[in-house]
Amino acid sequence: MSAFVTLANSFYASYRVQRQLLIDNTLEENRVYATKLAASTEQFLKSMQKQLAYSSVIAARNFDDPAVLQSETARLKYQTDSFNSVVLTNAQGKILATSPDSLQLVGHILKTPGALEALEERRPLISKPYTSVAQNLVVVISTPIFTAEGKYLGYIAGTIYLRQKSILNELLGEHYYRDGSYIAVLDKERRILYHPDAYRIGEVVKPRPLTEAVRKESNGSLMVTNLAGQNMLAGYAVVPSSGWEIITQRPTNSTLKPLEGLMVKVLKHLTPLALLTLLCVWLFSRMIARPLWLLARSANEMDKPDISSNIREIPSWYFESNQLKRALLIGINLLQKKIGKLKFETQTDPMTGLFNRRGLAMALESVVQMRQQFSAITLDIDHFKTINDSYGHDTGDEVIRTLAEQIRHNARESDILCRVGGEEFLVLLPDTTLAEAEMIAERLRQNVEILVLPGIRPITISLGVSYWNQQMGEPETSLKRADEALYKAKQEGRNRVVVVPE
Numbered sequence: 159m160s161a162f163v164t165l166a167n168s169f170y171a172s173y174r175v176q177r178q179l180l181i182d183n184t185l186e187e188n189r190v191y192a193t194k195l196a197a198s199t200e201q202f203l204k205s206m207q208k209q210l211a212y213s214s215v216i217a218a219r220n221f222d223d224p225a226v227l228q229s230e231t232a233r234l235k236y237q238t239d240s241f242n243s244v245v246l247t248n249a250q251g252k253i254l255a256t257s258p259d260s261l262q263l264v265g266h267i268l269k270t271p272g273a274l275e276a277l278e279e280r281r282p283l284i285s286k287p288y289t290s291v292a293q294n295l296v297v298v299i300s301t302p303i304f305t306a307e308g309k310y311l312g313y314i315a316g317t318i319y320l321r322q323k324s325i326l327n328e329l330l331g332e333h334y335y336r337d338g339s340y341i342a343v344l345d346k347e348r349r350i351l352y353h354p355d356a357y358r359i360g361e362v363v364k365p366r367p368l369t370e371a372v373r374k375e376s377n378g379s380l381m382v383t384n385l386a387g388q389n390m391l392a393g394y395a396v397v398p399s400s401g402w403e404i405i406t407q408r409p410t411n412s413t414l415k416p417l418e419g420l421m422v423k424v425l426k427h428l429t430p431l432a433l434l435t436l437l438c439v440w441l442f443s444r445m446i447a448r449p450l451w452l453l454a455r456s457a458n459e460m461d462k463p464d465i466s467s468n469i470r471e472i473p474s475w476y477f478e479s480n481q482l483k484r485a486l487l488i489g490i491n492l493l494q495k496k497i498g499k500l501k502f503e504t505q506t507d508p509m510t511g512l513f514n515r516r517g518l519a520m521a522l523e524s525v526v527q528m529r530q531q532f533s534a535i536t537l538d539i540d541h542f543k544t545i546n547d548s549y550g551h552d553t554g555d556e557v558i559r560t561l562a563e564q565i566r567h568n569a570r571e572s573d574i575l576c577r578v579g580g581e582e583f584l585v586l587l588p589d590t591t592l593a594e595a596e597m598i599a600e601r602l603r604q605n606v607e608i609l610v611l612p613g614i615r616p617i618t619i620s621l622g623v624s625y626w627n628q629q630m631g632e633p634e635t636s637l638k639r640a641d642e643a644l645y646k647a648k649q650e651g652r653n654r655v656v657v658v659p660e
């Protein structure tokens with residue numbers, strides 16, 4: 159899972175980096191492009207002003223010759239092909255020559271804003287856009303005509319149509335992209351001079367982050383949202399002589415389009431390797447986790463008898479899991495020893511070391527589980543109270559311990575020896591017939607009878623013997639019968655063996 163997240167993360171990070179790179183590059187490209195266009199436009203305007211200045215000198219020399227004036231306006235119009243029309247006026251604004259002369263304006267007084275400004279300012283000018291006499295939206299580049307002595311004669315001006323085909327939209331329009339990119343030119347008052355949508359030319363746009371940015375620095379770039387709500391990557395630059403603002407923009411979507419294809423390609427190339435990596439990571443993590451998982455499962459099953467050998471078989475192939483396995487084995491060993499000790503203590507009578515009643519119950523259960531027949535001998539010291547009374551309780555204890563020793567001495571390895579009460583004992587004899595058990599009981603009785611106990615009188619015991627096999631119902635019943643036989647032995651005078659017949 160974490161490997162997958164890491165891969166996805168690095169894929170996303172590389173997408174983000176590529177995306178930012180594309181955006182930054184496009185912004186910079188647009189800034190450089192706008193700067194270049196501004197430089198070309200500046201050069202163009204300067205060159206136009208030079209041409210006009212040259213013509214103004216010729217016109218000044220031949221101001222009285224209408225033919226020269228006409229030929230000069232025609233030369234400017236047709237030789238340079240930079241202006242849509244050229245006009246020459248006297249100092250009162252009366253048109254002396256014009257080209258093309260199809261409008262037949264010679265003799266008219268021009269009162270357009272461009273004309274009035276030129277007449278008033280008497281210096282080279284680039285006008286604001288306005289609607290001309292012929293109803294064209296134009297900008298006018300004009301130069302005053304002075305005699306050599308400095309007398310003002312009028313001006314000569316070239317007009318550039320903004321909405322029709324002109325040198326300006328030829329200059330800017332040839333760079334038009336087909337992917338939604340476009341160039342726009344605004345004058346200082348945010349009036350649109352050039353726009354791929356000709357209807358917008360002449361419109362004054364409201365201040366927007368982009369128009370404000372252009373006002374602050376001569377060139378730069380910006381991510382903006384245009385009026386149509388489209389995210390654009392814009393570059394901008396200002397034409398120094400006219401203050402026109404050139405804005406080149408490209409939709410962010412078009413810029414990022416190649417990225418999608420690129421990322422799909424990356425994904426295609428990356429997927430097999432990523433899957434292989436994921437598989438390797440999964441296999442390796444499984445190999446690492448498996449011993450830990452098996453050890454953890456074993457740790458939950460510590461009470462199982464064969465748990466140690468199970469743990470030993472767990473393949474712990476690396477150092478850490480091996481150490482863990484060792485620690486677990488040591489822990490289990492200690493625990494089992496402790497449990498064994500506790501078990502022994504809870505099943506054993508501390509005074510004699512024989513089984514107590516709980517031990518007897520466990521032993522009986524396992525004998526029955528193994529489908530073994532058995533005989534049981536219950537025995538009790540006769541008149542034990544008098545021993546306690548005569549020699550003290552400690553001596554009584556010593557007698558009990560001696561009798562336990564005697565019982566152990568008389569028993570086989572497989573016999574189960576229990577102290578079931580104060581001076582009451584029970585011997586469980588697996589796979590022993592009633593006759594054999596009677597013989598063993600009798601032998602024990604005799605051995606106790608002749609036992610020499612230093613400082614005290616000899617003791618005797620009474621015994622009851624019974625038999626059990628699988629056909630005889632509950633084994634506890636058989637033990638109860640042995641008890642009853644013991645009681646009978648006491649009744650019949652003690653120091654004897656009474657057998658419960660099969």
Ligand SMILES: Nc1nc2c(ncn2[C@@H]2O[C@H](COP(=O)(O)OP(=O)(O)OP(=O)(O)O)[C@@H](O)[C@H]2O)c(=O)[nH]1
Pocket residue numbers: 538539540541542543544546550551552553554555558579580581648652
């Ligand atoms: N010293 C000692 N005495 C015990 C112990 N457990 C029980 N006794 C005593 O053993 C005596 C058993 O007495 P009884 O049950 O009357 O029987 P008894 O005196 O042996 O007489 P019978 O069994 O009828 O022959 C009691 O006095 C108990 O106090 C023990 O662990 N140590």
